[in-house]
Amino acid sequence: MTDTTIDPGVRPVSPPVAPARSLSELERLALLADTTAQLISNNDVDEALNRVVALVLPRLADWAVIDLITESGDVSRYRVVRADAEGLTVREDLQGPMPPVSDASLMPLSRALRGVASNLAGPQTYEGEPDSGIAVEQRKLFQVTGIKTAAIAPIRGPWEVLGALTLGRSDESEAFTMNDLALLEDIARRIGLALENARHYQRQRQVAETMQRYLLPQLPHLPGVGMTARYLSAPDASYVGGDWYDAFHLPGGDTALVIGDVVGHDLEAAAGMAQLRNMIRAFTWSQDQPTHRIVQHLNEAMTQITDVRMATMILARLAVDAAGAWQLRWSSAGHPPPLLVGRDGLTRYLSEANGLLLGMASSHPRSEACITLPAASTLVFYTDGLIESRRQPLDVGMENLRRHAASLAHRDLDAFADQLLQRSRPHDNDDDVALLAIRLPADTGSRAS
Template sequence: MAAEQDPFPGQPHLPELHVRLRSELGRIDEQLRALLDAMDRMQGLLDAVVAISREVELPAVLHRIVTTAMDLVGAHYGALGVLNETGDHLEQFITAGLSEHERADLAGTGLPTGRGVLGHLISHPEPLRISDIPAHAASVGFPSGHPHLRTLLGVAISVRGEIYGDLYLSERRDGQPFDVHDENVVMALASAAGIAIENVRLFEQVRVGAEQFQRLLLPALPDLGPFTAAAVYRPAAEPSKLGGDWYDAVPLPDDVVAVVIGDVVGHDLHAAATMASTRNMLRALLFDGGSSPGAVLTRLDRTLQALTDNPVTTTALARIEREAPGWRLRWSTAGHVPPLLITPEGRVEILTAEPGLPLGVDPGEPRPDHSRLLFPGTTLVFFTDGLIEHPSHSLDESLDDLTELAAVHSTLPLRDFVCALADHHPSDGHDDMAILALRTPPA
């Protein structure tokens, strides 16, 4: 009987083919897993960069850098050491991952001095991976109460080409030492962190400059004797642009005092310029002694419409003049929140009255005037809506909260009083605020 011949001479037998196929599938599976891991790392890095970029305060940015780096590589501990101006020692040390007990143990140790492996990274700002910290040549041990760490990944953070600080990570949660993939992803994060730090520095410069410019546009209150007066301006909690809130007080002939407060719609240079031009025009119009506040606002509105393309503005204008047995308040509003009146006994009243339209809407619409007798020791409070606006509360609720706050602090000296209102305001702080208070002399 003839021997059975191989139908595919020169080709591998079926069992061998299965082995090779399984091996090839295993290799493809490993490559796919590696690719998925790389994609996860990249997505994590992108998410981390976005998270860092959203912060607008430097302490929050620095803490976010540490925590996102820890998340990226699965580290148990993280820290960021910020160098001083000369770059030879640390002036800040932001930590994350420490338990309350560990923080308590380290409470009296102060900032790291920049010796040991930390100092090595300061002197040699190249990426540093250590699998056994005590065995490293630069190691000098840990201070009393410090967790005993074994592994370290350190990367320098540069801002505008200068070393800003160093990012330290320790103890991967899986117990493995940091690898080259960890190093690469943290280096990428450190690069983005340098940009985020520079951006928030620039933002802070713009914020401070805008706030200073805004304050320069607001006047110092003149001597309004026999009245006392105080004003305060507070920028928004997270300001990035100029505001349009403003106030003014002008002594007029015949012992008359004019008080005005306003808010230009918008938060930009145009709003600030509008605020300045409106205040200056109004000052000129105030010296027409025969005009009521409503008439002055009407003339102001028509002048602004004829000469400018200013945005909509709300304002309240008041005149206080002597009338026995005290003083007479005459006021008119242009879409502005009503002022408060606080009696000598501490009772707070909202001067709710028919409002006129904001400036820039319809200059032909008549503006109502209102009047009220003021007794000695009465306090008037004018403010912008940034003091009371809150998305969770109605305007009436916020005004009620403000009246309660004013009643509590009504006996304070006027400067302390306006600061108390600004410090404990019922708003959410999203907008800038201005407050101007005037108090008639006691009997």
């Protein structure tokens, strides 16, 4: 037998109720309120259901069993938990895949999984010839757990049955009543709504992340130069979408580097990001102009032919001059400045050539800056999710990023990017993060061919 003790952190906030299972109306309402609060405060299905189990055990039962129907139609015995003097313990040996739901079975769990009805049951219910594979599993459950009386209710979402909740008691004298069944149905109904919300959350997140992955480009090969990028989605699915990076070769031999962030956090922001990314690619490729003129052209066109209201962005051109030195020219539209990290750990924010955000009208001309990049230096472009959060001011985040980048200057580029994200991203970050890192060759005479 494999037992896993549930983390005490998921124990109910309310004080435990005496072993007597009969709850007053006020206690029932309090239990339902606690259940609702635990479910709506968490999109993590495991944690939410553990918290609900901790609320109902042991005040309502000695055992809780949750069977779930997956989106593909399979049935899984998702959780089997017992309550005893030691606390709550998960019986992992009783969990796992279940046989399919039988359309013809009259047994209580099968009926609940079809959404037909709630039922009271006991070991005697499954003593006869089993009419389905699920009936076989239920008979095993009663035998192994010693449950003498059980109440089973469907877990329903707004449009479909998502599973079933079973509560069991080990004392035959504490048989469940119809009032208990009604309370169980209320609890199961709340679980169903929470599960449907969690599934919707996961679908939205998968759509946003898939869209983001397809929109983010493959980085070009630049001989002698290391280049890597990272994208981390937001913890909340509704916040995924607006950040992007880009890098591509230009006809004259330069390499364009782009980092940007569309204001907004949803699929609409992701769609707007795709529009801007394609526009800046087309403008930069077709017009051999300084970066600030391209940014200004984008700003004028954006308000006319896209739905994007506002965005930040840096457009840069990486090139080799006649002496073989690497040069960077760039223009910023309200975006956090790139960070230049020397191989000796010296750092500098490239805060020149900063103009207004895209989408804001202004008569003030945009500007371009130029710098000769030191050999073996690392250039870091990033979005504000790496340095800013609700509890951390921007200047604190920038200082953290600078210090961590300096300490990682000796690492290879992939390790540098991974560790920089891990160390610098604020713990309470609720935004996505894009990062583009470029490392120049140690030999200043190295150049793209």
